[in-house]
Amino acid sequence: MREFSTPALPGPPATGGVADSVYDTAERTPELVQLSRQGPDGHWHDVTARRFRDEVLALAKGLLTRGVRYGDRVALMSRTRYEWTLFDYALWSIGAVSVPIYPTSAPDQVRWILAETQAVACLVEDEDGAMTVGAVCDALPDLSGIWQLDHGCVAAITEDGHGVPDSLVHRQRLGVTAENIATVVYTSGTTGRPKGCLITHGNLAAEAGAMLGGWCDVLHDTGGEQPATLLFLPLTHVYARAVQIASIRGGLRIGHLPQVSTDAMLPALAVFRPTFLLTVPYILEKLLQQARQAAENAGRGELFEQARQVAVDWATAKEQKAFGRGPGPGAGLRLRHIAYDRAVYQKLRGVLGGRIRTVLCGGSSLRRELALFFTGAGLQLYEGYGLTETSGAMVANPAGRQKLGTVGQPLAGCTVALADDGEVWLRGPTVFGGYLNHPQCTADALVDGWFATGDLGRLDQDGYLSITGRKKDLIVTSNGKNLAPAALEERVQAHPLVSQCLVVGDDRPYVGALITLDPSALAHWLKSHGREQLDTWSVLADEQLHVEIQRAVAAANAAVSRAESIRAFRLLPREFSQEQGLLTPSLKLRRAAITRHHAQDIEELYAP
Missing domain, CATH: 3.40.50.12780 (ANL, N-terminal domain)
Incomplete structure (x- = not known):
């Protein structure tokens, strides 16, 4: 191990x-x-x-x-x-x-x-x-x-x-x-x-101590102002709860916002003006999408895309320099970055209240390019990883040494290990005491002080962990090909139109996908292409739209082998939701429930 x-x-x-x-x-x-x-x-x-x-x-x-x-x-x-x-x-x-x-x-x-x-x-x-x-x-x-x-x-x-x-x-x-x-x-x-x-x-005290010990200097880098954050993620989830406890213990100011949506969040951020933000990848995707749409509506879409690429390139060069693998941003890149900071990045930070410098992100997988963009736009982004069983984050990118695209290194006093099958095991003072009334589940999950997470991952030479999927989510096609679907789904979802993607293929001859579209992004795409708004069912038969989504699928397939690629996909008329029982409260896909609910759609993916 x-x-x-x-x-x-x-x-x-x-x-x-x-x-x-x-x-x-x-x-x-x-x-x-x-x-x-x-x-x-x-x-x-x-x-x-x-x-x-x-x-x-x-x-x-x-x-x-x-x-x-x-x-x-x-x-x-x-x-x-x-x-x-x-x-x-x-x-x-x-x-x-x-x-x-x-x-x-x-x-x-x-x-x-x-x-x-x-x-x-x-x-x-x-x-x-x-x-x-x-x-x-x-x-x-x-x-x-x-x-x-x-x-x-x-x-x-x-x-x-x-x-x-x-x-x-x-x-x-x-x-x-x-x-x-x-x-x-x-x-x-x-x-x-x-x-x-x-x-x-x-457990909770150890989690708060590790957060404050690891990021105290970063969070207090506010020009003498008291660090503050606006909690909008559910306190029902241990992630937000850990930040609540660390803030109360560490003298950080917190406010509460009941709604988890960008429509409610952005006006509140403009008034509250936090210095650091606790969020999930879904919110960052929405922020990028809204910024892109606002730029296109103002006739500055090309300028925004250029600024986005410069932010990614600048953050990449800075990261390479931090790890001794490059000289850092060159003179030309630095000048373009300064110019776009005035024209684009400052406005983005202003929408978030103008004082945020640090973003803590967790809860699900974060695309590396998305993290690079926000870091390049002046928001130091720290991705972490943990579960309910670990009282919050147990692995996170250390202050000043972020390796974007990974979830970082173990927090102070913690250890991460990979079992022979690639499963991530964790040990440390934040690991829970067991499951209520479930002794067998407790015995299966806790082995000699280690917690077996059920997640698959890899460790690089610097001890940075990347999560590659869930053991129980592994797809085995009828040809015997094993596939962890999370990375492929993430690549499809990188397209602005795509809201959700579920990869299927267990005991099937090839890999397929169910795809939902973001309603606001779809409306913007139709308008920008001079098209009339489509009703829910017309979307499924629209040829031009299918061609656009095929591009997203092709881009995702370029990173995997032919046997692992998505060979067929189906657009669904509406997004997966909690009301349907298809999402958890933390917005994760309930794979088994979606597979049952859309059994007919899946069958049609494999129809002759």
Whole structure:
């Protein structure tokens, strides 16, 4: 087994619970702004460390009066909001355990999670959430409360706790150790029913410490301003949760945005003006697409494409120099880069608020060329890799030594290894304690301290990891050819028109693909080609459009052998969605569900 390790940071491991940092920071720097909260008027209002501590403490006392006890599990079913962070830390302050549930979950999923965790209460956001939980609560004997944010539950619970002494909360908080379970986070369920990962306070503290230790200098490189980020990814996902904890612990300012869409995000970024951004590749693809369309609509499409290529070339040359494999950007490239920075890149950064210099990206595969573009446009991009079972990122590009197209090296104190079959194994202090009520799954995943991820990868000579696919996603054609579909799908999706791509071919004579189109990109393409807008079904029969997508498929096929290439594809009338059950809440493809749902389309790919 080939492996690569990164030494642990100096100092003793963290002790106590995650909530301790709230009380410690308020004691040391009470006027430090820890959060900003958006009011009904759209303005952001600062929340100091003292005020946040007081709100957490008051809510914790109210939770005690509502019957929540040390070790109890409470579900949080909401979008990303200030109150989520407030409840997280209030629950941890009394030794309780939070259980995130995606608010878009079906009633059967909600019932399953609440029953398996034996949750004593569930926080919901609105009437829809209350109705979802209410519809299944008859089968949940442990559930004693449904609290609704939009009905003022925070104020009501806080009011209930007015007579409780502070010392009662502190006594329970100080009893929390690093070994205690902090949260039960369910996997995305791409290959079956989700499983609850038991994540400890020590796991979360180690993750936050590694993030702050690895990127502290980068995040604080803001010209003296306090680092700040706007959280818009779901706090139900461990990725955003880890950033929340690191920010609270490290004195970084955070705000919350409930909507995960560029339409909602861009106006909020312009007002909030963060200094670093936590995102996923899907959002970066959308940003590039919107920037390209805006340039074309202004008659500057050719200028934008030239600027995009210069950004890629400049970032590539800088990367080669960092690893001693080139002289860096030449004089001509530097001059073109300066010119395009004034004409294009500054405007792109301005759309994001004008202060962002660092972008942390994870959650799924990121195209190298996309990463090079944003880095060349002045946004230092750091891609990382982790799973729910590793409490967030466990591998990431180190500060100042990004190798774009890889997910980087192990974080401090962690080790990555490749098994004989190419499976990625991880070991370190952020690895979870096991799956709730699934001892056999735990035994299969944890072997002598190693976590077997199920992902396939490769390590280069510098210890940088690249993820090449999932073991369970491997396609074996009837000719015996093995294919990891992720890289091929990623290349097809590089075309601006393509939204999603699912490669198929198990036990088939050749590889095929189901392809969906981005509606806004399609509308722009039709307009730019002087075409009328097509209805949903006309798209499937449009010959010119098929020729355009064939180009995307041909470009992807150029990187693989004939036996691995896509020989047939089918355009679908609409994108895969969560509502159809075809995407996970973190926007990953549910391959088995898509294959079942589009069985007839797949059969037609292989019709004579």
